[in-house]
Amino acid sequence: MPPLYSRRMREAWITGIGLVTALGPDRETTWRRLVAGESGIGPLTLFDPSEFRTSIAAQVDVSGLAIPLLQGLPIRHTSRASRFALAAAAEAMRDAGFQTVEAHPWALVLGGGTAGLFEAEAFVARRLRGGPLVRGLGELVEVPQDAPTDRIAQAFNVTGPRITVTTACSSSTIAVGLAAELVCDGEAPVALAGGTDALCRLTYAGFNSLHAVDTEPAKPYDRRRKGLSLGEGAAVLVVEDASHARARGARPYARVLGYGVTNDAFHMTQPEPSGAAWERTVRAALVDAGVSETDVDYINGHGTATEQNDPAECAAYRRVFGGRLADLPVSSVKGAVGHCLCAAGAIEAAATALAIARAIVPPTSGFAEADPACPVDAVPDKGRSGDIRVALSSSFAFGGNSAVLVLGRAT
Amino acid sequence: MPVAVCRDFSTANVLPPLVARRLDRPSRLLAVAAREALAAFGDQFPWERERVGITAGTWNAGTSALLEVLRTVFLASPDEAPPAQFPSTVANAPASQLGILEKLGGPNITFAEKQVGGLRAIAEAGRMLLARRADAVLACGADEADWLNAEGYLRLGALRTDGHPGMVLCEGAAALVLARDPGSQPLAALAGWASAATPAPPYKYPDGPSSVVQACTTAIARAGITPRDIDLVVSMANGIPALDELELTALAQVLGPYRPAAVGASERFGEGAAAGTLRALIAALAAGGATTPAWDPPPHLAGAGFPTATGRARTVLVAALAGGGSALALVFTAV
Numbered sequence: 253m254p255p256l257y258s259r260r261m262r263e264a265w266i267t268g269i270g271l272v273t274a275l276g277p278d279r280e281t282t283w284r285r286l287v288a289g290e291s292g293i294g295p296l297t298l299f300d301p302s303e304f305r306t307s308i309a310a311q312v313d314v315s316g317l318a319i320p321l322l323q324g325l326p327i328r329h330t331s332r333a334s335r336f337a338l339a340a341a342a343e344a345m346r347d348a349g350f351q352t353v354e355a356h357p358w359a360l361v362l363g364g365g366t367a368g369l370f371e372a373e374a375f376v377a378r379r380l381r382g383g384p385l386v387r388g389l390g391e392l393v394e395v396p397q398d399a400p401t402d403r404i405a406q407a408f409n410v411t412g413p414r415i416t417v418t419t420a421c422s423s424s425t426i427a428v429g430l431a432a433e434l435v436c437d438g439e440a441p442v443a444l445a446g447g448t449d450a451l452c453r454l455t456y457a458g459f460n461s462l463h464a465v466d467t468e469p470a471k472p473y474d475r476r477r478k479g480l481s482l483g484e485g486a487a488v489l490v491v492e493d494a495s496h497a498r499a500r501g502a503r504p505y506a507r508v509l510g511y512g513v514t515n516d517a518f519h520m521t522q523p524e525p526s527g528a529a530w531e532r533t534v535r536a537a538l539v540d541a542g543v544s545e546t547d548v549d550y551i552n553g554h555g556t557a558t559e560q561n562d563p564a565e566c567a568a569y570r571r572v573f574g575g576r577l578a579d580l581p582v583s584s585v586k587g588a589v590g591h592c593l594c595a596a597g598a599i600e601a602a603a604t605a606l607a608i609a610r611a612i613v614p615p616t617s618g619f620a621e622a623d624p625a626c627p628v629d630a631v632p633d634k635g636r637s638g639d640i641r642v643a644l645s646s647s648f649a650f651g652g653n654s655a656v657l658v659l660g661r662a663t
Numbered sequence: 664m665p666v667a668v669c670r671d672f673s674t675a676n677v678l679p680p681l682v683a684r685r686l687d688r689p690s691r692l693l694a695v696a697a698r699e700a701l702a703a704f705g706d707q708f709p710w711e712r713e714r715v716g717i718t719a720g721t722w723n724a725g726t727s728a729l730l731e732v733l734r735t736v737f738l739a740s741p742d743e744a745p746p747a748q749f750p751s752t753v754a755n756a757p758a759s760q761l762g763i764l765e766k767l768g769g770p771n772i773t774f775a776e777k778q779v780g781g782l783r784a785i786a787e788a789g790r791m792l793l794a795r796r797a798d799a800v801l802a803c804g805a806d807e808a809d810w811l812n813a814e815g816y817l818r819l820g821a822l823r824t825d826g827h828p829g830m831v832l833c834e835g836a837a838a839l840v841l842a843r844d845p846g847s848q849p850l851a852a853l854a855g856w857a858s859a860a861t862p863a864p865p866y867k868y869p870d871g872p873s874s875v876v877q878a879c880t881t882a883i884a885r886a887g888i889t890p891r892d893i894d895l896v897v898s899m900a901n902g903i904p905a906l907d908e909l910e911l912t913a914l915a916q917v918l919g920p921y922r923p924a925a926v927g928a929s930e931r932f933g934e935g936a937a938a939g940t941l942r943a944l945i946a947a948l949a950a951g952g953a954t955t956p957a958w959d960p961p962p963h964l965a966g967a968g969f970p971t972a973t974g975r976a977r978t979v980l981v982a983a984l985a986g987g988g989s990a991l992a993l994v995f996t997a998v
Contacts, residue, residue: 303740303741303742304741304742305742357859360860364754364775369729372811373733376730376733376737376811377733377737379814380733380734380737380738381737381738385814385817385818392811392814392815392818393864393865393866394865395811395812395815396722396723396775396777396865396986397754397775398775398776398777398865398985398987398989399865399987401987402862402863402864402865402986402987402988402989403865405860405862405987405988405989406862406863406864406987409862410860410862411859411860411861411862411873411874412858412859412860413857413858413859413860414776414858414860414987414988414989415774415776415783415787415858416774416775416776417772417773417774417775418721418753418754418755418773418774418775419755419771419772419773420753420755426772430787433790433794437790453733453736453741454729454732454733454736454752456741457732457733457735457736457741457744457749458732458744458746458749458752459749460741460742460744461732461744461745461746461749462746462749463746513770513771513772513796514713514768514769514770514771515716515717515759515762515767515768515769515770515771516768517712517762517763517765517766517767517768518763519763520750520751520756520759520760520763521750529768532713532768536796540794540796649755650750650753650755650756650759651750651753651755651756651758651759651760651762651763651771652759652762652763652771653755653759653771653772
């Protein structure tokens with residue numbers, strides 16, 4: 253019997269990464285285009301956007317997805333969000349060198365978002381218009397937010413603790429942190445961690461109703477920013493006990509040093525503007541990781557490109573890093589892959605791990621003109637070389653839930 | 664629809680009308696339950712509010728707000744989607760609104776795990792405390808009643824109807840306060856927890872009881888006790904015959920021939936994440952000696968020799984199994 257929650261006896265390494273984004277159906281395509289400063293934001297074709305205020309999104313091209321077959325399950329009952337998750341999980345497993353199909357006593361922690369809502373919307377529309385109850389069973393199967401988590405467990409026979417975190421846009425940041433905690437606690441030698449989210453009419457209409465969406469591609473930290481661009485996708489990371497990874501000769505991208513999670517208790521949709529609340533999250537993460545602010549070489553920021561969010565975020569960094577912030581690269585991938593909501597944190601954690609492993613700081617696509625309210629080095633144009641010892645991956649969510657992951661080099 | 668609705672629920676005398684009006688129903692339910700849980704501490708809140716976290720489990724919070732937004736999108740115009748409703752469509756709205764209302768700045772995490780969510784919130788509250796991410800955590804469950812969820816599970820044949828056994832969905836909320844240093848009179852101790860899974864499609868229970876067995880066995884071991892120390896089992900039965908069979912087989916493997924007292928609870932308030940938290944609340948109250956839950960065991964357990972509780976239970980096992988195959992068990996003990 254493993255000891256009860258023997259914290260910090262182990263290190264958690266990231267040994268596999270799978271990505272599905274609007275930039276590409278896999279990790280390497282996404283990374284290559286991300287570093288090149290490209291954007292996946294374009295015309296939305298998943299549904300008719302003509303009645304919406306905006307008509308763009310970072311939509312995934314599903315034609316290139318490699319989806320593992322689920323035993324006995326018609327693929328038509330698997331939601332778009334689950335397909336992203338399955339493709340990302342399959343890539344992460346391959347990347348980590350896990351080929352087998354026997355039962356894995358691993359943990360599985362995902363950020364749960366809209367799950368099968370895009371499919372369920374067709375059912376809801378029919379019922380609201382007086383259509384019959386008897387139709388649409390398949391469209392409702394994945395309404396529960398943990399359905400994609402169940403699908404991954406089913407596809408890869410994962411039998412350990414299975415957790416779905418749903419804290420909106422910080423969901424999968426917390427999922428990665430919690431997965432690392434499970435590994436460090438000795439609850440599982442390996443954890444699959446990540447998040448998935450798919451575009452749907454609800455979120456598209458909702459963010460439009462809040463006037464939080466730009467009609468043009470998002471420009472994080474930029475003076476001209478007018479809002480976010482919605483996106484979709486998935487990221488799954490293999491988080492592994494370092495001794496387990498060493499024993500099988502796996503090479504790590506990075507180590508999860510710790511994470512912080514707090515609530516600003518301020519407003520459902522607006523961040524606490526002084527940055528004091530977000531500062532608490534950053535400091536909690538640094539304490540949990542056992543590093544100081546001077547160890548941090550890069551921040552993968554939340555950077556939604558909304559009018560209020562970016563300044564509050566930068567204010568928090570200013571409070572933590574002081575004058576050093578001017579020389580600290582802070583970039584947001586949301587100008588490239590959009591805001592993928594419950595998948596955003598995992599996608600950004602993956603980008604951060606790749607940045608550490610490859611010593612390249614990814615750029616902020618869309619950023620061109622500095623804003624005094626966002627006094628950061630936002631890494632314009634293209635990725636740049638940079639030796640990164642410790643990096644933060646930062647997320648903020650509806651309801652004031654912020655989370656910060658601390659990743660470092662695995663040695 | 665077979666849903667156990669909180670018909671007499673009111674926020675009067677708990678929340679100011681203007682505050683209550685801007686909250687969605689699951690947020691109101693949770694706010695009231697949390698106020699009751701926090702009332703035990705009176706005006707002298709014993710912890711810094713920035714060090715108090717919230718964990719919540721939910722199966723369906725946000726559904727009614729979601730339907731309101733979609734009603735506008737589909738029947739009127741996307742341009743008219745109500746911005747005030749949109750934040751309530753996220754499942755973490757009840758926990759987040761609670762954080763705002765009570766000014767609790769610790770970690771605030773919601774778990775979506777169907778029937779298991781309510782117990783998950785308690786287990787992760789325990790982990791949060793051990794990791795010193797908070798000094799106290801409000802561990803909650805909240806669910807709402809809405810036609811979309813009910814229709815979905817009705818179509819799956821999982822709900823109770825005339826002549827068809829099945830579950831009744833739960834609407835409601837429950838909250839427990841867990842603390843590292845709970846003061847001189849804690850109700851009970853969360854002594855152990857564990858979870859495991861047997862993969863199955865999201866809408867089905869697994870074929871075998873292995874995940875329940877593993878979760879219960881590990882939780883009992885982590886609590887530092889043996890199966891024969893269990894005085895009371897709070898049954899996970901929800902009216903679905905397949906779950907009865909799974910539970911019976913699992914308990915036989917965990918307990919062997921030993922038959923502690925058992926109590927059925929879901930018949931009282933239905934099934935869901937909030938129901939899970941309510942069952943944990945019964946377990947904590949029983950372990951703390953505050954009550955003897957003398958409700959009869961469900962028929963499948965009574966028939967197998969599990970008696971009705973008649974005396975003090977100092978060690979209580981409560982477990983849950985979700986569609987999709989995730990299981991979680993908690994052990995509460997007297998302090």
